[in-house]
Amino acid sequence: MNKILKLITALLFITITVSLAADISVYFKTERISQTLPEIKIGEAQYVEADAINKVFNSIIKEERGDNRLHLHLAGKQFIFLLGSPFYSYNNESWNMHLNVRRVGNTFYLPSIFVTEHLPIHFPDMELKNKVLQINRPKDRSVKVIVLDPGHGGHDPGAVGHVLKLREKDVNLSVCLKLKEMLERELGVTVLMTRSDDRFITLGNRTKFANNNQADIFVSVHTNASNNRSASGIETYYLSTAQTSDARAVEALENNVVEQYEGKGEKAKYDALGFILSDMSQTEHLEHSNNMALLIQQNLVAGARGGDRGVKQANFYVLRGAFMPAVLIELGFISNKDEERLLANDEYQQRLARTIFEGLKRFKFRYDRIRNT
Numbered sequence: 431m432n433k434i435l436k437l438i439t440a441l442l443f444i445t446i447t448v449s450l451a452a453d454i455s456v457y458f459k460t461e462r463i464s465q466t467l468p469e470i471k472i473g474e475a476q477y478v479e480a481d482a483i484n485k486v487f488n489s490i491i492k493e494e495r496g497d498n499r500l501h502l503h504l505a506g507k508q509f510i511f512l513l514g515s516p517f518y519s520y521n522n523e524s525w526n527m528h529l530n531v532r533r534v535g536n537t538f539y540l541p542s543i544f545v546t547e548h549l550p551i552h553f554p555d556m557e558l559k560n561k562v563l564q565i566n567r568p569k570d571r572s573v574k575v576i577v578l579d580p581g582h583g584g585h586d587p588g589a590v591g592h593v594l595k596l597r598e599k600d601v602n603l604s605v606c607l608k609l610k611e612m613l614e615r616e617l618g619v620t621v622l623m624t625r626s627d628d629r630f631i632t633l634g635n636r637t638k639f640a641n642n643n644q645a646d647i648f649v650s651v652h653t654n655a656s657n658n659r660s661a662s663g664i665e666t667y668y669l670s671t672a673q674t675s676d677a678r679a680v681e682a683l684e685n686n687v688v689e690q691y692e693g694k695g696e697k698a699k700y701d702a703l704g705f706i707l708s709d710m711s712q713t714e715h716l717e718h719s720n721n722m723a724l725l726i727q728q729n730l731v732a733g734a735r736g737g738d739r740g741v742k743q744a745n746f747y748v749l750r751g752a753f754m755p756a757v758l759i760e761l762g763f764i765s766n767k768d769e770e771r772l773l774a775n776d777e778y779q780q781r782l783a784r785t786i787f788e789g790l791k792r793f794k795f796r797y798d799r800i801r802n803t
């Protein structure tokens with residue numbers, strides 16, 4: 431008797447808690463996954479947090495700096511909200527939610543009815559049934575986060591030019607900053623940088639940063655150098671333990687950072703760890719890394735009109751252990767006086783960024799299609 435009473439009390443308690451928490455349930459039919467979108471009461475109305483929407487729908491919400499607008503990229507569509515206003519624009523039309531979009535500190539809140547009532551209007555494959563938003567499509571697995579890795583930095587200048595004394599670390603950073611802006615503005619992805627200023631970061635921490643942020647793509651940017659001062663041209667690498675002899679020279683150049691700037695004995699750690707890690711992580715992404723390298727290289731060579739040294743494989747420490755398609759670009763030879771002059775030029779850097787962007791854009795479209803089918 432006592433047991434039954436306990437059971438009834440427990441059941442009652444569960445029913446009450448569930449009915450009090452008026453969260454939204456989202457059900458992905460094809461994958462049979464149910465997810466909860468927590469609701470928060472602001473004033474008398476129900477709201478959902480922007481970050482929670484992103485988690486459930488794999489969407490991106492970003493504030494357009496300075497103009498109070500919030501951009502939501504969801505399943506290939508874009509919605510623009512005005513902070514403190516009930517209106518949003520979609521497809522050049524204005525929609526009214528009758529409740530204001532709110533901001534508390536750095537957190538944004540959308541009225542729940544945007545999810546429960548407006549989304550089903552814009553997406554014919556969504557419908558609200560008994561407070562459950564049912565979606566007839568798999569979760570969007572498109573590329574959302576790209577990590578850009580400007581090589582070297584801080585007390586490690588990278589290669590240094592002979593004529594202008596141009597430092598590799600500065601070129602890498604400058605091109606990555608330009609590329610970041612294009613990717614964010616034109617592809618609506620989130621771009622994270624392993625460094626945004628002149629600081630030193632170990633090779634291991636660069637990949638760790640990409641893994642921790644669940645990046646979909648990792649791109650390391652470098653400039654080349656050679657004792658042969660006439661050596662010139664652009665090349666793009668992906669990870670492999672097999673390589674040709676000139677690839678081995680570039681590999682040594684980039685891996686050398688460890689012994690020179692991370693400390694004595696550090697190289698042994700990378701060597702011991704490296705093969706285990708790279709076996710696990712890059713193997714399954716090898717084909718995609720190769721495709722991405724090809725597309726970037728094609729666009730770079732065509733757009734920058736640089737010499738084509740091709741797509742190569744080498745065993746770079748910085749690509750090891752990355753659980754995503756990863757490439758390393760060598761933008762040109764800082765040791766060649768003509769290429770040093772070009773690499774120092776802002777317009778040329780802009781062109782390099784633009785052509786890498788084109789390669790990444792093409793790769794993203796193909797890769798998204800593969801991952802979403």
Ligand SMILES: [Zn+2]
Binds near residue numbers: 598653684
């Ligand atoms: Zn480098």
